[in-house]
Amino acid sequence: MRLVRSELLKIRTTSVWWIFALITLPLWGLTLFINYIQASFYLNPTIPQDQISPDQQAQIAAAGDPVNVAASFYTNGQLLSLMIIMLLGIIVVTSEFFHQTVTTTFLTTPHRTAVVLAKLAAGALLGLAFWIVTTVLNIATGGLILGHFGLGSQLGEGAVWQAIGLNGLAYLLWTAIGVGLGVLIRSQIGATVTGIMLYLGGYIGALIVIGVLANRFGDWINKLQLIVPSLASQLMVTGTNLPGNPPRWAGAAVLIGYAVVAGVIGTLIMRRRDVS
Template sequence: MNLVRSELLKIRTTSTWWIFGLITLPLWGLTLLFNWLQTDALASGNLGDVPADQADQIQAVQSADSLAANLYTNGQFFGLLIVMLLGIIVVTSEFFHQTVTTTFLTVPHRTTVMMAKLVAAAVVAMLFWLVTTALNLVFGVLILNSVDVGTQFGSGTIWQAIGLNALAYLLWSVLGVGIGVLIRSQIGATVTGILLYLGGSIGAVAVLAVLASRYGDWINQLQVAVPSLASSLMVTGAEIPGSPPRWAGAAVLIAYAVVAGVIGVLTMRRRDIS
């Protein structure tokens, strides 16, 4: 417990947490504006001509549960990127500031140190989730009432989406720590993490769309294998026809986090530190 507090102190006494906080808030605001406009369009039904093969998907997205879940988990896309980068920095800052040798001389059990870093990154990720969720509940209610949808607080699906969003934040912090262990360079790990997250999302969507048009809609089921897309799938609120179920996204993301955490611990135990 003392080691976890020490790791949290390292984060709290540097500018890292508030810099990421300042980055998160405007990104959250921009996402909220986009989701507000999207919710208004979906609730009003002003979508123009909808292709027949997409009618079922659009109907699912227009459901009250889907609209509410989208607003109550607003900011997830950039929020997960931020907590992943925080997880990376929790590890790479030790190498950047050359304090890693002192850390392991003070606490020679490297597995214990890694577990403390994982817990500290998870705690910070949960704080980011808590703040954004509190804001989402306030502004989400206002937006939903403005389009006559209602808060949907009585729906268990909504609370499942919010809970799964918390799980996504937690797991992405673990993935960040794993990347930080594998790539010691702070700049290298940060750039790699951003490219994997953003490039993986955009690239996977484009590739899957091309393959689906050629080989059939079943290809869209493969989106669950992409971590960032699996995270989005977890908080859809309603099951989208043609897409994998929400639990599949959660299972895949848990698997990635477990693998990243185990590899991170084993790598830190065996790697020479100088």
């Protein structure tokens, strides 16, 4: 606990966390607006039925299910907030190298594994705080918007609370992935740019590639989104399993695998790497 408190103190005494919090707020508002537009379409689709395939009709109908609409609002902002949390995880580690305090840290606590675990725990607590704040905002605004659509709050549905809980798990896992990247790439700028490219570049690139392949070879290609971390975390927060997509638990399992691999490899490298 002493090491965790020390890492939390390092985070609190820098301006990075609240700068990221200020960045998160307008991004959250932007995604809320996008969610509103999407929900309006799914609840009242304007595409003629004869212009889309039966599989696409089923997907649109499922996305317009009140439980799925509610889940999207109660987990609003996940895509960009998870990237922010990942970057915070990176900075928790790389700031030590950037400010050249890592040698002092390891001289004070020579057990490097314990230091990495403390950074993971501190990052996880920070990620949990971001999740709690965004969830409170989502429940407050989501309930109003769902009432506007005449759907009710849907908070009595277990699937909605599962989506909210899995969203919290995604925050924790992306923090771990960020810490792992920070250990693998000690340069703060290098790790940050790499993390953004892997997260957003992988997300956009995978959507384009999977979309093209699905049109050519069939909707079963959509299941490949499971191997892309940023898409796997989105899959976790669907209210119900959507037609043509992998189940939610599969997205959680894949993301846990990425977080464990990043954490283990990062810890092993940190134990062996010269930090002088």
